[in-house]
Amino acid sequence: MPVPKDFASPIRMSAKERAFSLIQRWIIDGTLQPGEKLIDAELAESLGVSRTPIREAFQLLEVQGLVSTHPGKETKVTVIEKVDIFKLYSTMAVLQGLAAEMTAKLIVPEQLEQLRAINLDFANAISSGQAYLAMEIDEQFHNLIVELSDNPYVASFSASLQIHIRRYKYLFLKQPNTTTQASVEEHAAIIAAFEQKDSERAHVIMKQNFIRPMQDLHGLL
The missing domain is CATH 1.20.120.530 (GntR ligand-binding domain-like)
Structure with a gap:
């Protein structure tokens, strides 16, 4: 799961807000591909936060339809449906x-x-x-x-x-x-x-x- 190393972090945001903003952008611009499995530990390390704000960001992204989360299993970027x-x-x-x-x-x-x-x-x-x-x-x-x-x-x-x-x-x-x-x-x-x-x-x-x-x-x- 390649994650950019040189991204600019949004200022004056909580860890959850920062994680949500960056992961949302990476999904939209294709850095994180449709169907790709998201690993909270890797994202937490890349963003310099704990796993908790990453998981909270996943919940917000799921509401937006950008990821699908299966408790205890995995979180994936949703596939773009042509229909x-x-x-x-x-x-x-x-x-x-x-x-x-x-x-x-x-x-x-x-x-x-x-x-x-x-x-x-x-x-x-x-x-x-x-x-x-x-x-x-x-x-x-x-x-x-x-x-x-x-x-x-x-x-x-x-x-x-x-x-x-x-x-x-x-x-x-x-x-x-x-x-x-x-x-x-x-x-x-x-x-x-x-x-x-x-x-x-x-x-x-x-x-x-x-x-x-x-x-x-x-x-x-």
Whole structure:
């Protein structure tokens, strides 16, 4: 079970939080492969903590569906199921489309500038090949739109789905620039729709922003 030796530890975190954050990232970026057995003693030694926070992190990761734990037996990274792509992305597309539709009616100029700045950072992360950073910035973009929609139910369900989508999104953002650049352009089109207070167009483009990666990923896996 290869574990990086030169990772940067998150600051001001408990041992459990640090273990959870790092193991989650290693699962998402493929350092820990689907189906791989996780050995708490090895992870504890690598992270410089006891086994207890590792086991607590496993419990949190299991809730997220990233690992499966069998008490007294073993913990493994869950396998990426191709069939789940349609279930996850189609559901998220509906939620995000609704958020965009609502945000188009409420957004103000300062918030439009925020979205433009985030999308610029997103484009830079993609062009420099920083897939994990691009994934995080893409989430910032969508999370801000959900926040501005002022609908706590959309926010709650989107946050839950986002956890499961991360592994697929990372795979997508590792694809060639020409594929991922379309996401930058769709973000720009969503911002333009917001600027025009065009709820219907914002809804349509936002859904496309999830449906297109869904189709690409299904062909990739």
